Amino acid sequence: MNRLLRRTQAALVPLTSWPDGPGPAEVPLLADGMNPILRVADDWRLPRHETRTEVMARCGVLPDPIYNWPALVLTEAEPLPGALAPWTASAFQRIPPQFPISRFTALAWFEDDAHANLRRVADNLTASLGPTLVGQRWNTVVAAWRSGLAEVSLTAWPPEWQSQGLQNPSEDRDPRLRTACHVTLTTGFSLPLSAREREWVTSSVPLAFEGDVGTARMAQAGRLAPGETELEYVRDPEDLVDDRQRTLGLSADGEALIVVSDQLFVMPRTDILLLEVIRMTPAKGGGGSSLHAHCCTHATGADNQSVFLAQHSDPDGMTALGQELGERLGCLVEVSRYYPDC
Structure with a gap:
């Protein structure tokens, strides 16, 4: 995993501002035909091949360690460097449970600087997915990679870009959330046509x-x-x-x-x-x-x-x-x- 997540900061493009944010970097398939983002998901041991029913039976539905809402807490998955908690998946009851989980989320924090935290995660991912643009999308700083329908996206909310006076109970419990980098991996799963x-x-x-x-x-x-x-x-x-x-x-x-x-x-x-x-x-x-x-x-x-x-x-x-x-x-x-x- 250190090989997968080693830092290669020089490959990243400097922060640039877009009203709608920079688009994701398009990552080609690997030489063996594997989707590189799904390879990363497998290296992180995210259970993308199991149905939600199977994961729920094994892990149960627990309070999210950060937000306290019901979640699938994936303690068997490889945590990100700087992870504030294990990977999670939604336990929303309007999601049909007979399909594999297709969206996984995590939070990473290294220091009290939203820009720096996102760049640290982006630096790490550049080793396996290549460089991408880091830029501003309205009140967030973002970066993303896409291969086919699979995507890894990074989002952070710099406090200086946010409206003042808003309260977030989760941030009151753990102030690191104000500058943490939110990581989402989407597998792009859908059923083939019969x-x-x-x-x-x-x-x-x-x-x-x-x-x-x-x-x-x-x-x-x-x-x-x-x-x-x-x-x-x-x-x-x-x-x-x-x-x-x-x-x-x-x-x-x-x-x-x-x-x-x-x-x-x-x-x-x-x-x-x-x-x-x-x-x-x-x-x-x-x-x-x-x-x-x-x-x-x-x-x-x-x-x-x-x-x-x-x-x-x-x-x-x-x-x-x-x-x-x-x-x-x-x-x-x-x-x-x-x-x-x-």
Whole structure:
């Protein structure tokens, strides 16, 4: 591990300011075809191959050693140099437990200087992942590496960049948190398409409607790792949706709803519990409407998994699409009352 985490400070680029922060360094695959970030995860003994259920059975759900909220505390993993506590993973009950953990977090602290702490961690990682840009993103200093959908990101909150008078009980308990470097490793896990799902995707016919699929600033499907709460219906898009970005449609046999937004969502008709149209009238915000699919889930803390489908600037703009999809999928459609967009 000392080899993996040795310091190579000269390779780093000096701090530069960006409104949205520097992008992650793109790291190529290793000579043996292995993803270098996943290799780092394995060297750190992060349990990325086990399901959340298996890890919970072995480790239990404990209070986070720093923040006291429920967490999976991974004492068997290799701690970072300067670690304030073991690696942790979320115990959020809306995460379906049948999939591997795909997001791990840790904190590192060396001295009472947020910039220095982040640079120390970045220096260490440069040995295995190469150099990256260190820069400002609004009130934080950041650095990151990406390979495929896997990513390591570093974030620190310099106290001099923060609003004064804010209180954080965790920082009161341990003042080192004010300048610690937050480390997040995301594996990029998603399920591959089954043969039937691949047929659904390739045969799907996009629906024509007024409005937008997904959200205005979303990334293209296959560009970013899915969130852990999304894993039941997200699939690896492979190279099947490059010409179907920002589309919503039905498979040729009518048995699945296919959405290509920031992820590829494949929802079997039998898993869709209901469609919901939410209507917002102009107030502080401009108003509009959105369409959501509520699907079956194995998450213990949720009645369903909600997938954002589409939106329109008109409060009634999604109603017709929701009703059409409800008829074609044979599921309930709920249209909300009008809420002020406050």
